[in-house]
Amino acid sequence: MSWLDLSRLDPNAPGRFPGVGSVPTEPPNTERPTTEPPVTRTPSTTSGPPAPPGAEPATPTTAAATPESAVPEAEPEPEKTLDELLAELDALIGLHEVKAEIHRQVAVLRVEGLRTKAGLKSATITRHLVFVGNPGTGKTTVARLVGGIYRALGLLTKGQLVEVDRSELVAGYLGQTAIKTAEVVASAAGGVLFIDEAYSLAGDQYGTEAVDTLVKEMEDRRDDLVLIVAGYPDPMVVFIAQNPGLASRFRTTIEFADYTSDELLAIFKSTAAKADYDLPEATQERFTAILAATPRGPSFGNGRFARNLLEGAVGRHAWRLRDIPEPTVTQLRELLPEDVGPEPNPLDVGELAPLLGPPPEPLSDPADMVSGQPTEVDDSEETT
Template identity: 50%
Template sequence: MKGSITAAAVHKQYEEGLSAFRRQIPDAALRERFSREADIFFRACALGAWQRDGGTVSPRHVEYYNAVYTRGNPVPSILFWELSSAVSGYPGFQPPDFFARMRACDRVAGSGLSRKFIDLTVLNILLFAAVDDVVSEAEAGFAESCANALTALCDRDGLKERTSAPVSPREFITRRPEEPAARPEAAQPAAGEAAKEESKPEPTLEELMAQLDSLCGLRKVKEDVKSLVNLIKVRRLREEQGLPTPPMSLHLVFLGNPGTGKTTVARLLAGIYHAMGVLPKGQLVEVDRSGLVAGFVGQTAIKTGEAVQKALGGVLFIDEAYALAGSDNANDFGREAVEVLLKGMEDHRKDLIVIVAGYTGPMEKFLHSNPGLESRFNKYFYFDDYDGGELLAILRSMCEKNGYTLTPEADAWAENHLKELYEERDENFGNARDVRNLFERAIARQADRVAALDAPSREELMALTDADLRLADNGGQDQPGA
């Protein structure tokens, strides 16, 4: 069939997706277990999707099923009648055993691996669903129910919420041209809420610049933003005087390590562009590769196009954008996303600004991967790592905003610890994220301590001690003599 994805392409997409996810798993035991068990879990997901779609099996289903394996694991060789029996006898969705350990790792590290796995599961189910070139309502519903089951486990364990929107299976339902996509009632704001939102005063340029100045560190970034604002102001004055104004691209590249404030600055810039009249709305839409790329033919263009539509009038912020060009495979769907993105930038010059962000080296490779990217992104903002003093200031700010205080001993311990953390940093250094994780764990340790007190005072409810911080840093195990 025209546009059909072959079994070989299914295998390649599946293996590349799992390999990319596996590289994000820091725990060696979990990584080995995931490698061993993931194929079995995802083949079961394929059975569930096909049963939900009516249970009719074709030779193409057999080819797809036998393509679901990763390097080093057994290659399936199921026969037609065996697959028919397996589909009809599918017992229902069960979370994989390794998902429990994954959540436990997230609880300890404060990471979001489990919620990323939910996106991987949804995308693979949609990949399997496309065996007949159609993603049906029933198949999307199955993917959604699987995602809900896994999400409920994450919520039950108190894992932190994701920073970007999850993959929505119903966005991939194959519809007839005249059939509009259903819009959930929950997504439609009540009239009162909409009016309240509209009546909320928008921040002025001065207020937004003050917010930028209040951010810890980022001296060079603040200077770059102010220069950009001045450039826009002067350009407008020249236009008013009938003077020539050379072409100017407002699309930006943010270079730096995680936790250096890139998303925060992008959100402020969206507001600044709006306050200056450059953008009509000024909203920020944040995505990464999973928010633009689908796992099968034809759907990446739709998914990327929808992200562009949501961002019209504001800023589309693409985190870890280098992942869109991270594969040497000429058929990688990330390249398709880049082409759709570039077309969207060309078609919506006056109401769309795109900011791409990521590590310096990979981002330079990404920008050189397509001439259109190099020509549209010529302004670079460099986000330096926070030093020890800046990390301490961030911790103090978190305490102040949330009604906590550091005892003198805790403040001294934090100063030494964060200075050491900065000076001994490696590729896993998380900047402000490390501080936030330390703060959140310290709160949990303090709660355990204060809950054992009889009628604790206001000061005791607020105080974080050096012991709270040490326990938070050591995963709950204090060190003798510390």
């Protein structure tokens, strides 16, 4: 190897680049082992002085040689057809009145589209909807399906669902709410804007500003936007009635009834099956007993109640198997009755006792406390 070969020099040493420092006048030790691995050079993305004569050209890396546009992008999922979306709607547990109303809406809008193509006059049909019902009754799920159904009918260009509440529409200062609300509506253009607990927009000037902006945007984007407002039945009636602009645009109200006990059990079983868990008969009876003892007021979670119980059961199941090194597949899948119920404290008092130490000394009688310190009583004097 010639001592003029600069490839083995320190890249930062003087003389490595033209005009910087000087080239050493003595050749390096030529008795190195020939098995030494070659120096690997990583090309720099910054511009710099050219390499000296005789230096090996840098080998470009794969990232530098492959343009960003050549990276294959993930193919979008194929859009579902109208029949597929309606079948998905019909497969939901319960919601019989909701399904019937959605099918009626589809029939009306489909015929309306055919009349328009045929050059016939058509009545003005509002596509915006009001969903009323208690929490956990499937309002968001149905709203997402409505977006896909309207897209399949050609009424929307995208069909996406944008879910918001008051906090995402109202700003901290008057005048900014209109801008914030308009930006949210713009993100939902081509799809469905779903406002949960929409009645919270009533009662103050900030909410009124948001509602006024929504009414204007609904008119400006009436050909490519669907607005669905949802909440408890009675507050939603008051909310729609207090604004003439809303009342004229929301003519269809769909009521989501609470799930029955059998429907909640079906939701519990279906959710468990999708997660690869088995529910023996005794476990199902345990769920039914807990459900029967749970009050069903306005805050009852409905389907959310069933899903929360299942999530708690999964946690208790994992804790039950904590000391089994290699549980069987049956043990990994099966949820027992003791797994279903309120979440226990993983460590009981007996297990925590060694960590807590001895119990604290009992406190003095509060009657003998003055400013947090025990009061010493002088027995030498009689009190009258």
